[in-house]
Amino acid sequence: MLKIENLQVKLEEEDKQILKGVTLEVPAGAVHAIMGPNGSGKSTLSYVLSGRDGYEVTGGAAELEGEDLLELEPEERAAAGLFLAFQYPVEIPGVGNMTFLRTALNAQRKSRGEEELSAADFLKLIREKAKSLKIDAEMLKRSVNVGFSGGEKKRNEILQMAMLEPKMCVLDETDSGLDVDAMKLVAEGVNALRSEGRSFLVITHYQRLLDHIKPDVVHIMADGRIVKSGGPELALEVENNGYADILEEVA
Amino acid sequence: MALPKAKADATEARLANLTLPSGGADWAQSARQDALSRLSAMGLPGARDEYWRFTRPDTLNSPAPEQAALFQNDEKPLFEEIERLKIVFRDGVLDRASSDDFELEGLEIETLGDATAKDIHWAKDVFGVLETRGQTPVHRPFGALNTAFATEGLVIRATGNVTKPVSLIYRHEDENSDAMLHLVIKVEQGASLTVLENGPAAARWNKSMEVEVADAGSFHHIRAQGRDHERVAVTHIFARIGAQSLFKSFTLTANGRMTRNEAFIEMAGDEGIAHIAGAALGDGTFHHDDTVFITHDAVACESRQVFKKVLRNGAVGTFQGKILVKEGAQKTDGYQISQSLLLDEDAQFLAKPELEIYADDVACSHGSTSGAIDEDALFYLRARGVPLKQAQDLLTLAFLAEAIEEIEDEAIADDIVERLDGWLSRRS
Numbered sequence: 231m232l233k234i235e236n237l238q239v240k241l242e243e244e245d246k247q248i249l250k251g252v253t254l255e256v257p258a259g260a261v262h263a264i265m266g267p268n269g270s271g272k273s274t275l276s277y278v279l280s281g282r283d284g285y286e287v288t289g290g291a292a293e294l295e296g297e298d299l300l301e302l303e304p305e306e307r308a309a310a311g312l313f314l315a316f317q318y319p320v321e322i323p324g325v326g327n328m329t330f331l332r333t334a335l336n337a338q339r340k341s342r343g344e345e346e347l348s349a350a351d352f353l354k355l356i357r358e359k360a361k362s363l364k365i366d367a368e369m370l371k372r373s374v375n376v377g378f379s380g381g382e383k384k385r386n387e388i389l390q391m392a393m394l395e396p397k398m399c400v401l402d403e404t405d406s407g408l409d410v411d412a413m414k415l416v417a418e419g420v421n422a423l424r425s426e427g428r429s430f431l432v433i434t435h436y437q438r439l440l441d442h443i444k445p446d447v448v449h450i451m452a453d454g455r456i457v458k459s460g461g462p463e464l465a466l467e468v469e470n471n472g473y474a475d476i477l478e479e480v481a
Numbered sequence: 482m483a484l485p486k487a488k489a490d491a492t493e494a495r496l497a498n499l500t501l502p503s504g505g506a507d508w509a510q511s512a513r514q515d516a517l518s519r520l521s522a523m524g525l526p527g528a529r530d531e532y533w534r535f536t537r538p539d540t541l542n543s544p545a546p547e548q549a550a551l552f553q554n555d556e557k558p559l560f561e562e563i564e565r566l567k568i569v570f571r572d573g574v575l576d577r578a579s580s581d582d583f584e585l586e587g588l589e590i591e592t593l594g595d596a597t598a599k600d601i602h603w604a605k606d607v608f609g610v611l612e613t614r615g616q617t618p619v620h621r622p623f624g625a626l627n628t629a630f631a632t633e634g635l636v637i638r639a640t641g642n643v644t645k646p647v648s649l650i651y652r653h654e655d656e657n658s659d660a661m662l663h664l665v666i667k668v669e670q671g672a673s674l675t676v677l678e679n680g681p682a683a684a685r686w687n688k689s690m691e692v693e694v695a696d697a698g699s700f701h702h703i704r705a706q707g708r709d710h711e712r713v714a715v716t717h718i719f720a721r722i723g724a725q726s727l728f729k730s731f732t733l734t735a736n737g738r739m740t741r742n743e744a745f746i747e748m749a750g751d752e753g754i755a756h757i758a759g760a761a762l763g764d765g766t767f768h769h770d771d772t773v774f775i776t777h778d779a780v781a782c783e784s785r786q787v788f789k790k791v792l793r794n795g796a797v798g799t800f801q802g803k804i805l806v807k808e809g810a811q812k813t814d815g816y817q818i819s820q821s822l823l824l825d826e827d828a829q830f831l832a833k834p835e836l837e838i839y840a841d842d843v844a845c846s847h848g849s850t851s852g853a854i855d856e857d858a859l860f861y862l863r864a865r866g867v868p869l870k871q872a873q874d875l876l877t878l879a880f881l882a883e884a885i886e887e888i889e890d891e892a893i894a895d896d897i898v899e900r901l902d903g904w905l906s907r908r909s
Contacts, residue, residue: 280864283856308866320861324879330862333875338866373879374861390865 231429232256232279232398237290239271239278248274250454251290256398261430263440265465266451267473272433273317275451276402280314281307294398308334309341311397315387315404322374327386330374331356331393338394359392363419381412388419399423400431405439417442437469450476488524494544495525495626502597502632509597512609516628519613523620532619535799535831536770540713540739541623546659546685549711549738556903558650559679559705559896565648572653572683573633573660587641587672593634593663604636604665611691611719615745619774624717624743627661627689634663639674639698646701646893651680653709658683664690668698670723675890676700681707681737686714692728694720696750699727703893705900706734710766713739718757724750724779728757731888733897734769735762735904741770748775748782748810758787758887760897762904763796763828771819773802777843781812788819789884791877792828793908803835806843813838815845822880823853824873874905 232255239249248271256262266272278285279292281304292299294310302310322330336346347355360370363385375383384404391399401420405413420430420443432443440448440462448464449456452473457480458464468476484492501513526538540547568590569579575592583590596604609628615621637647649664660683668674672695682688694700700722706714714737722728734740746755761769775784790798800819821830832849854876862872878901885901888894 282860282864303869304860304863305866305868305872308864314864316861316864320855320857322855322858322861322876322879324882325875330865330875333871334862334865334867337868337871341866341868394865 231258231260231295232431233293235291237275237278237292238288239274239285240288242284242286247288248454249278252451252454252456254449254456256429256431258429259426260447261424261432261443261445262447262449263432263434263445263465264449264451265434265468270451271454272451273402276314276400276433279400280304280312305337306341308394308396309338313391313394313396313399315391315399315401317402317404317406319375319383319387321376323376325374327370327372327374328356331390334390335393356393360389362422363389363392364415365389380407381409384408384412384416385419388416392419392423397427398429398431400433402433403435404432405434405436413439414442437465440465452477484524485527488527491527491542492521492524495542498544499630501629505597506600506602508605509608513629516609516612516625519616520622520625520629523616523622523625525622525626532772532801535801535833536741536768541685541715541741546657546713548656549653549684549709549713550656551653552681552709554708559900560648560677560893563646563648563677563892563896565646565677567648567650568635569650569652570633570662570682572655572658573662573686575633585643585645587639588643588647588674589638589640590647591636593636593665594632596636596665603638603667607667607691607693608665611693611721612689612717614721614747615717615719621717621743621745623687623715624689624719627663627687627717631661631663631689633661634665636665637667637674637676639668639672641672643672643674646675646677648677651678651682651707653681653683653707653712656684659685661687662689664688666690666692666700668692668694668700670695671697673699674701676702677893678704679707681709681712682714684712686712686716688714688716690716690718692718692720694722694726694728696723697725698723700729701889702730703888703897704732705897706732706737706740708736710736711738713737715741716743718744718746720744720746720755721749722746722753722755725752726750726754728753728755729887729889730757731884732759733900734759735900736764736767737769738766739768741772743772744774746775746784748777748779748784751780751782753779753782755782756785756787756887758785758884759789760881760884760901761790761798762901763790763792763798764908765794765796767792767796769797770799771802775804775815777804777806777810777813777815779810782810783814784816785887786817786819787884787887789881790821790830791824791880792821792830793824795827797828798830800832800834800849802847803837804845804847806838806840806845808839810840811842813840813843813845815843817847818883819849820880821851822877823851870909874902877905878902
């Protein structure tokens with residue numbers, strides 16, 4: 231599904247190499263996790279994949295189902311099936327949550343040559359999805375993320391994911407700022423979306439999210455590279471011993 | 482004090498071809514004569530006047546207007562679906578044949594000519610009177626010019642709850658028209674009235690609207706100033722509103738070479754509410770000026786000024802807004818916001834927000850910002866699949882939302898949003 235090969239990225243504004251050759255492949259239906267200490271380049275990876283400005287790719291490649299992601303505009307990547315759940319979802323005053331989602335969904339459908347969803351069908355769909363994430367009508371009516379609590383913002387991200395039905399979901403520290411109950415709710419939302427044709431890349435600092443979203447493979451990232459990959463037990467190792475041991479071991 | 486020579490000359494040149502209308506009743510003739518005297522004393526605005534620092538008055542001052550090409554478009558007319566009483570003006574001249582009959586329950590409409598010919602008329606207490614009040618502390622010479630010389634106009638009185646809006650449709654058909662129009666409006670105690678205005682009106686347009694809203698009356702005003710690119714306009718609202726009354730005015734300006742919209746609102750009775758809002762869209766040769774002065778002269782009144790401008794490609798927006806809270810106007814709630822969204826580096830926004838407060842128990846806030854489209858929001862929308870242009874338009878509409886929200890009637894607001902949407906989608 232997602233194939234990243236020797237990806238090298240530096241900041242556009244300053245001469246600072248952040249990713250120094252990331253190689254990673256997430257097969258269809260798989261859940262991979264990336265863990266790593268602060269500053270290891272995890273969030274940069276998610277931004278570069280989704281097409282945010284400010285980064286310069288200096289080498290390597292990233293493909294989604296064989297399509298070169300790095301050549302596409304952010305909206306084209308979304309239409310191709312990539313979804314980034316933001317670490318810090320953006321507040322957009324004046325744009326209603328419903329309008330936002332409907333615009334996004336129909337824009338994606340249109341670019342794929344599919345029919346746009348009617349207002350009635352959209353309403354039915356969103357009510358159903360919102361309910362399972364405990365998002366009430368009031369939240370749907372408000373401006374995008376404006377006045378939402380940290381948990382509400384993250385639930386709203388998962389709602390968007392559920393509505394847009396992407397193939398490849400990148401979750402950037404979705405657990406940050408969540409209490410245990412909120413994390414469980416978010417994890418349930420993610421698990422409900424797991425399917426054969428959909429893959430996940432879960433970026434996190436902590437193992438606890440992975441208790442709820444069970445990964446197939448765990449990668450450890452440090453200093454702009456994947457330094458170690460393994461099964462779920464790798465996450466437990468990090469939880470128990472911290473990153474220091476692993477980093478020493480691979481050094 | 483004598484006027485500086487340049488100013489006196491310019492004023493004289495402008496007045497040379499104008500003659501005071503005749504045939505009015507004594508009260509009307511003396512109101513016009515007084516206005517002319519006021520104008521002669523203050524002179525027309527000059528480029529060095531403090532109140533005209535951001536806006537050059539040349540095109541509005543000159544003896545004759547510059548030619549303004551007619552703008553052809555196939556857009557559906559505004560407010561088409563709204564049930565309303567339609568009154569059509571062509572280059573500022575009433576077209577009775579194209580208008581509906583002036584008949585609606587709770588409403589009296591006369592032409593300015595008919596009303597000012599009557600010896601006894603309620604308009605005597607409004608015509609030129611509110612404009613005169615608006616000349617202090619700042620001169621508004623084009624208001625005086627209008628009172629003195631406008632022959633076209635309407636005198637409108639609401640005595641009850643008028644169910645349909647009065648819709649003034651301004652057609653621009655002559656490339657050289659120089660039109661003045663004067664509206665005198667009175668909303669009686671407990672009555673309510675909505676006035677819609679739309680259209681580019683004339684090559685050069687000077688419109689003045691005096692509005693008296695009695696206690697517990699309500700007045701809604703929504704206007705769209707047409708899409709002609711080359712027209713110039715100066716407009717005034719002079720309003721005085723009573724206790725527990727409501728005054729709401731919204732203006733959409735898309736295009737137009739030069740627009741100066743002035744509003745002078747006096748809150749004369751306790752617990753009145755006055756909101757004035759504007760959305761302006763400019764691309765290229767566009768200068769748009771909102772000059773607003775709201776006086777709180779009673780207890781527990783609420784005023785809001787909400788002005789948003791979207792500017793690109795050399796367009797200039799200006800805002801001069803003042804809240805004056807007089808001594809004794811306690812419990813005043815005043816709010817003022819002026820913001821611009823600059824879509825490129827060439828656009829410019831100049832703002833002068835002012836508060837002057839002589840009471841000690843008031844809440845007044847004001848803010849003014851100028852900025853580009855929020856990059857984070859833009860990326861967020863694109864990351865969800867919304868194409869760049871559509872995302873920009875969505876954020877631009879969001880920027881304007883606070884001003885649009887000042888329109889109470891949903892159908893009218895939808896019409897305005899559709900117009901904004903169209904304007905944005907025609908630009909790449």
